[in-house]
Amino acid sequence: SAVISQKPSRDICQRGTSLTIQCQVDSQVTMMFWYRQQPGQSLTLIATANQGSEATYESGFVIDKFPISRPNLTFSTLTVSNMSPEDSSIYLCSVGSGALTDTQYFGPGTRLTVL
């Protein structure tokens, strides 16, 4: 499976600021996904990022709050904008793999705390 890294691994931010999370893969992938995992909870899909097209957002998530970039087949960023304490969570990227690209492998996650 692909080697996936995320930066930063953790951060503590002030409310009202923005944080950009990077996801890097060691091979070209078509499908990249961004998830949020609140403490003790399951994984919630924020959006799907395909190279060369606009990200597709899930219900409850909007581009103004979570802008996503996908400049090439190995890299994506997620920005958490105008943060509030409710945004404190773990943010994970994943990549779709396999012939059908539905097998997903996860990055190590970014633990965000908003004060």
Place this chain on the structure above:
Amino acid sequence: GENVEQHPSTLSVQEGDSAVIKCTYSDSASNYFPWYKQELGKRPQLIIDIRSNVGEKKDQRIAVTLNKTAKHFSLHITETQPEDSAVYFCAATALSGGYNKLIFGAGTRLAVHP
């Protein structure tokens, strides 16, 4: 919308016993069902998966069964060991805009006691 229900939310077993986690999905078009293990502070790790054209798949102490008619699938862990202690998530695919996304269950916290 698509939904995946997972039970139980917590499971406590003695080392050497078997553990079974069950999931039910709502979308009859779902065709891929992975299981992830997440240890504390770590990323979710794919441990086994099954496609809709297969009824059962086994990998050493882990097996997954699928009942398409009833729309449920289960994870079976035999001869449990303390290192099996983790949170387990099931997932099912949902077609969206020409590609498959994953819908996750709420998770099962498994504790294996020595």
